[in-house]
Amino acid sequence: MYxxxxxxxxxxxxxxxxxxxxxxxxxxxxxTLTHTHTSLQTLNLRKLFWPTPLHSxxxxxxxxxGFVSGVVHVTYYSQHAAHSVNMAHQQLSREERxxxxxxxxxxxxxxxxxxxxxxxxxxSHLSRLHLVNKQDLKNIARDFNIAQGQRVCANDADSVAAWxxxxxxxxxxxxxxxxxxxxxxxxxxxxxxxDFCLVIITEAQIAGLQxxxxxxxxxxxxxxxxxxxxxxxxxxxxxxxxxxEGFPSAFCFSNRVDELVMCAFLCVCKENFAxxxxxxxFMSDDAEVYANAWTRVMGAPAHRLLCTWHIDRAYNNNxxxxxxxxxxxx
Numbered sequence: 001m002y003x004x005x006x007x008x009x010x011x012x013x014x015x016x017x018x019x020x021x022x023x024x025x026x027x028x029x030x031x032t033l034t035h036t037h038t039s040l041q042t043l044n045l046r047k048l049f050w051p052t053p054l055h056s057x058x059x060x061x062x063x064x065x066g067f068v069s070g071v072v073h074v075t076y077y078s079q080h081a082a083h084s085v086n087m088a089h090q091q092l093s094r095e096e097r098x099x100x101x102x103x104x105x106x107x108x109x110x111x112x113x114x115x116x117x118x119x120x121x122x123x124s125h126l127s128r129l130h131l132v133n134k135q136d137l138k139n140i141a142r143d144f145n146i147a148q149g150q151r152v153c154a155n156d157a158d159s160v161a162a163w164x165x166x167x168x169x170x171x172x173x174x175x176x177x178x179x180x181x182x183x184x185x186x187x188x189x190x191x192x193x194x195d196f197c198l199v200i201i202t203e204a205q206i207a208g209l210q211x212x213x214x215x216x217x218x219x220x221x222x223x224x225x226x227x228x229x230x231x232x233x234x235x236x237x238x239x240x241x242x243x244x245e246g247f248p249s250a251f252c253f254s255n256r257v258d259e260l261v262m263c264a265f266l267c268v269c270k271e272n273f274a275x276x277x278x279x280x281x282f283m284s285d286d287a288e289v290y291a292n293a294w295t296r297v298m299g300a301p302a303h304r305l306l307c308t309w310h311i312d313r314a315y316n317n318n319x320x321x322x323x324x325x326x327x328x329x330x
Contacts, residue, residue: 090128101144189264262293
């Protein structure tokens with residue numbers, strides 16, 4: 001029996017999970033009802049009690065006949081039948097959720113939290129905690145009001161603009177070397193009004209490029225495709241060190257990848273690198289966009305290479321054509 005000041009209402013909640021401890025959930029529900037809600041009409045009883053349905057009939061029922069004179073009478077039938085305790089239907093305990101919230105509040109990434117939880121298990125003792133996924137972490141971060149990421153505004157364009165302005169407050173350590181938003185043309189760099197271009201170069205990238213650059217060093221450029229809803233592409237300028245490892249030296253987000261945009265990107269790089277990238281071995285895909293832009297801004301490279309993926313694709317295509325060409329000598 002629990003006391004509250006809510007108007008009359010009847011409810012019957014059937015069993016939705018064998019792992020549910022009825023009286024504890026009823027108590028927690030009544031506490032929430034008493035201190036938070038002013039109307040029972042807004043409550044979803046099944047969601048509060050057992051969110052995951054079972055494909056079986058069970059006689060365990062929680063009955064709330066109604067509220068009389070500010071008193072709640074609860075009848076709980078605890079006997080479960082026709083199903084077993086399934087770990088998939090269990091919920092995280094309050095202590096487990098609090099522990100995970102503590103890890104998230106320290107800024108630990110989701111992947112590291114999952115690794116830490118899963119590595120703590122062994123074959124002899126598994127619980128619902130070891131089945132935690134990223135959606136569980138998002139729910140916990142939401143319930144504990146833990147901010148993830150830095151989305152300043154609901155509108156993505158305004159959020160990016162606010163992020164750019166916040167970075168410009170860092171002065172010489174600013175990551176943003178050039179930005180052009182859509183709506184205003186930039187005639188100095190031959191960009192249209194509908195173009196978007198954001199060039200990011202850190203001081204560490206500039207220092208790394210100055211150390212890695214040498215005559216005949218390998219420089220590569222490539223772009224991603226179809227990785228976001230706006231179809232913006234990420235172009236990366238990369239140098240290859242003595243060990244054959246790539247070092248990303250500059251990034252460019254743009255709504256299109258053509259010779260004009262790549263020339264604008266490379267001009268910004270040239271202005272910030274303080275090193276003339278001459279006499280390099282330039283590697284890209286088989287599109288002429290990158291090579292033409294590099295030649296216009298940096299000068300003609302000493303050599304030009306194609307990436308191995310495009311070489312393999314061209315070889316396989318030509319091999320299939322010659323294999324079925326009736327004009328070829330047998």
